[in-house]
Amino acid sequence: MxxxxxxxxxxxxxxxxxxxxxxxxxxxxxxxxxxxxxxxxxxxxxxxxxxxxxxxxxxxxxxxxxxxxxxxxxxxxxxxxxxxxxxxxxxxxxxxxxxxxxxxxxxxxxxxxxxxxxxxxxxASDTNSVSSEEEFEKVKSENPRVCLIKTKSDETELAKLVNKLIPKYKATYRFVVINDEKVSPDDSMESITVYRKGDDKEVFDGNLSSEALSTFLDKAPVMFIGTLSPESIPFYSKLSHEKIGILLMGSETTDERIADLRLVAKKYRNKITVISFEGESNEVSKNIGLPEDTKYPAFVLTHDNTAYPHPTDIQANSSTIDAFMQKYLNGEVKPIQKSQPIPEEPTKDGLTILVGKTIDSYIKKGKNLMIFFNAPWCGHCNKLHPIYDEFAKSHGSDNLIISKIDGTANDFNRTMFNVNGFPTIYFIPAGSQEAMFYNGKRTVEDLAAFVKKHMKEPVEPKQEDLEGGDL
The missing domain is CATH 3.40.30.10 (Glutaredoxin)
Known part of the structure; x- marks a missing residue:
């Protein structure tokens, strides 16, 4: 009971x-x-x-x-x-x-x-009005992020702009207003400055518009060279669509070198957000596709699911990263193509294994092509593998290429294939350049029915097919 x-x-x-x-x-x-x-x-x-x-x-x-x-x-x-x-x-x-x-x-x-x-x-009140250096220091010591608005009065253009945005950022910053130029003298009048604990202050230098100030306030919670933590992840997630610089530290990276790198990150702050990882011991290097003999510290720029690596045969330093960032912004840097080795025998028992270096060539063949995007750690993928293998063995042919690709270890056209999770299956009819998303049941019969409906030419099943049925 x-x-x-x-x-x-x-x-x-x-x-x-x-x-x-x-x-x-x-x-x-x-x-x-x-x-x-x-x-x-x-x-x-x-x-x-x-x-x-x-x-x-x-x-x-x-x-x-x-x-x-x-x-x-x-x-x-x-x-x-x-x-x-x-x-x-x-x-x-x-x-x-x-x-x-x-x-x-x-x-x-x-x-x-x-x-x-x-x-x-x-x-709570939208802002704190501070009239002494002691008050300001106290506010900074009690809050992880302080946004200082130093202006003559509440009626200035700057004050009115900030007041419009305060509700949106109130949970992120403690907003402080100083009207006396003698308080916090290092900050000029009619300025907006964010103070972060453990990092230098950051001054807003954009034009006085809601868009420019919002962009600044979105980035300012994270340091010039930040790290992922439970506190910082929500802020970095808001910046995921922007250009991100990944600094992969070496085991012997000195504080002096980090300080120099921070100056470079600060210089390009408005265009690129930099985040650091322990390179030699982190899966990030592997996931990006850096070669095993990469010299650390290393640096990679990422945008739109594409990685642009700083030369990996030399250690990245403030000078080389500065030059590399400028070349990237000028469109002079080629992206890295992450790819597993090309299999010696890519097609076996009707199943073709694709990798980053070969997927485009198979798309260009102009044949009916089905692609199963998977991940090694994906439980649903592991359940689907034997079913998909059976489908490939019974229905794969010269005109119907049934394939798989590890979506975590190989780059592919993410505009053509919108892969947000695994497993994901796409089908491209012969002669087409548009991929069709498969959302049917994960059975041999349903896969076969889908292909029969959408392929451009009929495919005869193999003679050894015993269970797959006719298309």
Whole structure:
């Protein structure tokens, strides 16, 4: 009996909703978010496992914040129009509103403590007005990131621009206003400066526009040469579409050399974001496709899933990286092609193994081509391999090339093949340059039916086919 009661207690804890969480519908949504103060909303679906885990945490946060903020939720199964309106494509999603306006998105861990801290930060005053050096030093010591706005008054063009963006970045920075030029004298009047703990300050030098300042504030949380950590990952994820410089440190890289490299990273900050890894002992080098005899420190620029390596036969230093970055920005650097060795016998039992150096040539053959993108660590891929091998053995022919490629060890045209996970299967009909995504069942029969429907010419199965059936 005790175990039964415990089971129900756990079940109730996992599914409970706080009485203070407001259920939003199309009838009351706009009315609720238009109220004064903060409204923190969870968008969820009933079938989402992450939503179920977050439910008790959100309820606890609601209990803690019941007297200071409104916590509400939208069931996207029922209120699809609301979720479409706010571009909710993944669940759960948490948006924060003030007086009817969505001012920020919560991206922290889905636990009550982080939700509460996040809401409290958004409720705090937008800026601190500081009138002495002592006050400013205290603020810097208490906050990991401080954004200093040094301006004559709240009515300047600079002040008005920053005030528009503060709600978006309030959870990232503590904003401080200084009107006295004698306080923090190293910072000039009408300037914006970000102070980071453990790193030099960074001064905004772009034009006074929302776009330019937003770009600066997106990058400024990370150091000139940053590292991945639980704290920095959310900031780097926002920069994943930009040009990234990867500095692969050697075991004997000195602090003096790192300081020189930091100056180069600072010089190109507006165009390239630099992040460092331990090169010789890190999988990053292998994943990028650097040769085994690479000299460290090494440096690689990446953009749009393409890597551009600094010469690997010499150690990278501040001078060579500076010159390399400039050549890259001038379009004078060729990308690296990551590829496994070309197999001596690429086709066996109807199955062709593709690698980075051969995939394009097979596409250009103009034959019907099916490609199974896989990863060595992928459990679903391992289940599919024997089925796909059987399909290849029974249906592969001169006119139907059935192939595989390790999507983690080989480069390929990511514009043609949108591979965001594994396994992924694409089919290119004979004579076409457009790849068709396969989303059918992973059986020999379904693969064969798909090929029969879309291939340009019929393919006769091999005589030794005993189980695959006719196309």
């Amino acid at each position: 005790r175990s039964v009661l415990l089971f129900f207690a756990v079940l109730i804890a996992l599914t409970r909703a706080s009485a203070d969480v407001v259920e939003l519908t199309s009838k009351n949504f706009d009315e609720v978010i238009a109220k004064d103060g903060i409204t923190f909303i969870k968008f969820f679906t009933t079938w989402c496992g992450y939503c179920k885990k977050a439910a008790p945490e959100f309820a606890n946060a609601s209990d803690i914040l019941k007297d200071v903020a409104t916590l509400a939720e939208v069931d996207c199964d029922k209120e699809r129009n609301i979720c479409k309106r706010f571009e909710v494509n993944g669940y759960p999603k948490f948006l924060l509103f003030r007086k009817g306006v969505n001012i920020s998105t919560f991206s922290g861990q889905r636990v009550a403590s982080e939700m509460v801290d996040y809401v409290k930060v958004q409720m």
